[in-house]
Amino acid sequence: MKNISPSIRPYLEEIAQCLWSKNASIMIGAGFSMNAKPIFENAKRFPNWQDLGNVFYKKVRGEEIKEARYNFFDPLKLAYEVESNFGRSVLDSILRTNIPDSDYKPSDLHQALLSLPWTDVFTTNYDTLLERSAESVSERNYKVVVHKDNLVHSVPPRIVKLHGCFSASTPLIISEEDYRTYPQKYAPFVNTVQQTLLENTLCLIGFSGDDPNFLQWIGWIRDNLGEESPPKIYLIGLFDLSDAQIKLLAKRYIVVVDLSECPDVEGDHQVALERFFNYLLSRKKEDNRLGWPEKNGKLNPDLNINKTIQTEGIVKRWKYERLHYPQWLIVPEDRRQNLWISTKN
Numbered sequence: 001m002k003n004i005s006p007s008i009r010p011y012l013e014e015i016a017q018c019l020w021s022k023n024a025s026i027m028i029g030a031g032f033s034m035n036a037k038p039i040f041e042n043a044k045r046f047p048n049w050q051d052l053g054n055v056f057y058k059k060v061r062g063e064e065i066k067e068a069r070y071n072f073f074d075p076l077k078l079a080y081e082v083e084s085n086f087g088r089s090v091l092d093s094i095l096r097t098n099i100p101d102s103d104y105k106p107s108d109l110h111q112a113l114l115s116l117p118w119t120d121v122f123t124t125n126y127d128t129l130l131e132r133s134a135e136s137v138s139e140r141n142y143k144v145v146v147h148k149d150n151l152v153h154s155v156p157p158r159i160v161k162l163h164g165c166f167s168a169s170t171p172l173i174i175s176e177e178d179y180r181t182y183p184q185k186y187a188p189f190v191n192t193v194q195q196t197l198l199e200n201t202l203c204l205i206g207f208s209g210d211d212p213n214f215l216q217w218i219g220w221i222r223d224n225l226g227e228e229s230p231p232k233i234y235l236i237g238l239f240d241l242s243d244a245q246i247k248l249l250a251k252r253y254i255v256v257v258d259l260s261e262c263p264d265v266e267g268d269h270q271v272a273l274e275r276f277f278n279y280l281l282s283r284k285k286e287d288n289r290l291g292w293p294e295k296n297g298k299l300n301p302d303l304n305i306n307k308t309i310q311t312e313g314i315v316k317r318w319k320y321e322r323l324h325y326p327q328w329l330i331v332p333e334d335r336r337q338n339l340w341i342s343t344k345n
Contacts, residue, residue, distance in 0.1 A: 004279055005261035012257065012276070015234060016283035018201040019116060025200045026113070027193075028123040028130065029213055031237070032206030035270055036104035036129050043103040046127075049075050049212065052174075055098055056082050059090075076212055080175035092172050099127060101166050106133035109270060112277040115139050119156050119200050122193060124163045124213040126172055131159060146170055148188040162189050163213070179216050190220050197221060197231045204235045204254075205273070218252055238265070238272050293324040 004012060018024040033046045047055070056078035058064050083091045110133035114121065117140070123130055134142040145154050146161045146168040163173035173182060183190050196202065207214040218233075235249065236257045246256055259265060259272035331339070 003263050003275060005263070007261055008257050008259070011234060011255060012279050013283070014232070015201060015203060015257075016280050019118070019280055020284050022117060022119060023200045024118060024203065025120045025122065025196045026118050026203045026205060027207075027217070028113075028121065028125060029204065029206030029211060030125055031208065031211075031269070032109075032113075032273075033104075033125055033127055033129055034206075035107045035109045035273070036127075037107045039103055039105055044098075044100040046100065046104075047098050052095075052098065053078055055094060059094065060085055076174070076176040076179060080177050083175050083177070088171070091174065095126060095172055095174060096166060099166075101127040101129070104129065106130075107270075109273055109277070111137060112274070112281075113205075114142065116277065116280055117157075120192075120196055121157070121159045122162055122196075123159065124173075124217070125161075125206075126164055126166050128165065128167050131165075131167070134159060148186050151188045151192055160189070160192065162186075162193070162217075179212075182216075183220055193217070194221055197233070200231075202231065202233045204233065205237060207235065207237070208239070218254065222252065236276060238267060238269055293321060293326075 015024060030046070030048070036046070053075035054065065056075060060078060060081045079091060082094065104127075106129045110129055114130065114134050114137045121130065121142070131144050134140070134144070140157050142157050142159050143154050144159045144161065145151055146165045147170060151160075161168075161170075164170040171178070173179065173186075193202075204214065214235075221233075231253070233254045234257050235254050236259065238260045239256060239258045240260075241249075241256060241258075249256055259276060260267065262272065262275055265272045265275065
């Protein structure tokens with residue numbers, strides 16, 4: 001693809017090879033939610049860390065600070081002050097009020113992301129955009145995991161909600177104390193991400209280089225993995241990082257894939273991510289070694305709709321798959337799993 005900068009093409013090629021070999025996972029940060037589509041005009045925008053810090057400050061100090069600037073962890077400290085003074089329910093209520101989940105719907109970027117064969121999709125976001133988008137992705141059957149105890153009984157591909165979710169009665173990880181105790185209280189989540197990183201390439205999208213979630217998770221991951229043959233972690237997006245910041249990230253075994261180097265992106269995050277997803281998809285089309293027919297229809301019934309009225313279309317799709325079977329003697333494991341998912345209900 002000519003619209004990909006030669007300086008980052010080797011990294012994208014490595015990610016694509018791992019992805020289509022079923023050896024790539026992705027972690028989604030708050031920045032990715034900025035791509036959601038508002039349901040109505042003048043919908044409140046998704047807040048950044050600066051915005052949340054301002055809200056917490058006003059709650060505990062009784063006044064606003066204009067043009068406030070916090071260091072990386074001040075919003076977490078202020079969140080803990082809110083909890084200490086007003087209780088956990090008030091802190092959670094502030095998050096639900098200021099993050100307009102129900103005012104937005106998933107965008108085409110959410111669909112493009114989840115249509116790719118990630119082993120797992122991890123997210124630190126509380127909103128339900130990924131889950132809602134997954135409902136319309138026929139290529140993948142994602143299981144949403146919110147509670148740490150459910151990890152044991154789940155199998156990939158999963159959408160793992162690492163920091164809680166608005167749709168479930170789980171704590172929302174936001175305060176300084178939450179982060180301090182997280183590796184102990186939520187060890188199954190940390191262990192799952194670490195194990196995934198040992199087995200797969202990990203991509204990070206929606207994080208900045210100084211995002212508190214990013215910094216904490218990288219620290220937790222590095223704590224137990226050691227420094228011999230470190231796994232590859234790719235931080236993908238538009239960045240304005242200094243040479244010193246890039247060198248620091250490299251020391252933490254993080255490769256920065258700056259999509260701003262691509263032609264005609266011009267600072268547009270949506271265009272940059274479209275370019276990234278399209279490149280990954282193009283590598284699939286160029287190298288379909290399995291020879292399997294491309295999916296262009298549903299293979300399994302939607303459990304929320306009357307199954308009878310769906311049967312005709314699904315049976316036609318099964319017939320197409322059978323007639324275009326690429327003469328494998330033994331069906332590959334991922335296809336056996338898809339067959340089971342498609343027929344078990």
